[in-house]
Amino acid sequence: MTALPTTRLDRSAGDWPTLEDWIGARVIEIGVTDPKSDLCLTLQLSISESCGRLEIPAPWVFNSCLTTIDVETSGDVKADDFIGLEGAQLTAVESSSRGMDCQFGSITISVRLSDLSCRDDVELLVNHFYESVQADAVLGPVFNEVAQIDWSSHLPRMVDFWDTVMFRSGAYRGNPLSAHAKLLPHVEMSQALFDRWLTLFRRAVHHLFAGENAGHIVRCAEDMANVIHDKLAHLPR
Numbered sequence: 001m002t003a004l005p006t007t008r009l010d011r012s013a014g015d016w017p018t019l020e021d022w023i024g025a026r027v028i029e030i031g032v033t034d035p036k037s038d039l040c041l042t043l044q045l046s047i048s049e050s051c052g053r054l055e056i057p058a059p060w061v062f063n064s065c066l067t068t069i070d071v072e073t074s075g076d077v078k079a080d081d082f083i084g085l086e087g088a089q090l091t092a093v094e095s096s097s098r099g100m101d102c103q104f105g106s107i108t109i110s111v112r113l114s115d116l117s118c119r120d121d122v123e124l125l126v127n128h129f130y131e132s133v134q135a136d137a138v139l140g141p142v143f144n145e146v147a148q149i150d151w152s153s154h155l156p157r158m159v160d161f162w163d164t165v166m167f168r169s170g171a172y173r174g175n176p177l178s179a180h181a182k183l184l185p186h187v188e189m190s191q192a193l194f195d196r197w198l199t200l201f202r203r204a205v206h207h208l209f210a211g212e213n214a215g216h217i218v219r220c221a222e223d224m225a226n227v228i229h230d231k232l233a234h235l236p237r
């Protein structure tokens, strides 16, 4: 691998590395500047092995090994779209020229996601998962309207729960079954509802992490969903 540049790269000065120079580098910061302008949209990747900064004009596509985030050249790209990709390792970078004054018309960056390895990762996952739950047409109303969840206490509780399941922190003490049983008079805790929950959970895990622990947390969720669903189905009404 060619040595990575050590200074900020200035495209106007023609100071570009070849794309392959970035393979193996780690993404340590992702920011999106000027999200309102199609032509000036810039994805910035700060790379750990150098203080170089690669600026890629839009449109571009960000592609990880397990999930694809397709970002068209619209004005609605947010840095949040890249949540969790910090620390990812670039494994391939490709570009295709589309003319105009953009050096690259589109760019595909393949990254290797890291595994879920600590409480901070659990927190990232929990926040990301419940954001998708709240936005979901099926599950959102169950949490927001039926249960009227206080998210400021629910999210830390769920971080404690998964931290205990995954890393045996012991921070969670509670009774998940009775928490869900309280919902029974108001909502049918159907297989379809649990399937939807699991779909969103798997999606959140695979969006952020890859590896043994990522697989393990999905299997734990699947097992627990089965247990909770079965026990709820057998509770006296």
Ligand code: HEM
Pocket (backbone or CB within 6 Å): 139, 142, 143, 147, 149, 157, 158, 161, 173, 174, 175, 176, 179, 180, 182, 183, 189, 193, 194, 197, 220, 221, 222, 224, 225, 228
């Ligand atoms: C249909 C799917 C699900 C729905 C609609 C759902 C909904 C909820 C709601 C509304 C609460 C808050 C209850 C309250 O504070 O009053 C809750 C708590 C909780 N849920 Fe779920 N849940 C589902 C599936 C799951 C699954 C599969 C798991 C485990 C893998 C799980 C783990 C928990 C835990 C640990 C709590 C906290 C319980 C406590 O307060 O100690 N949930 N859930």
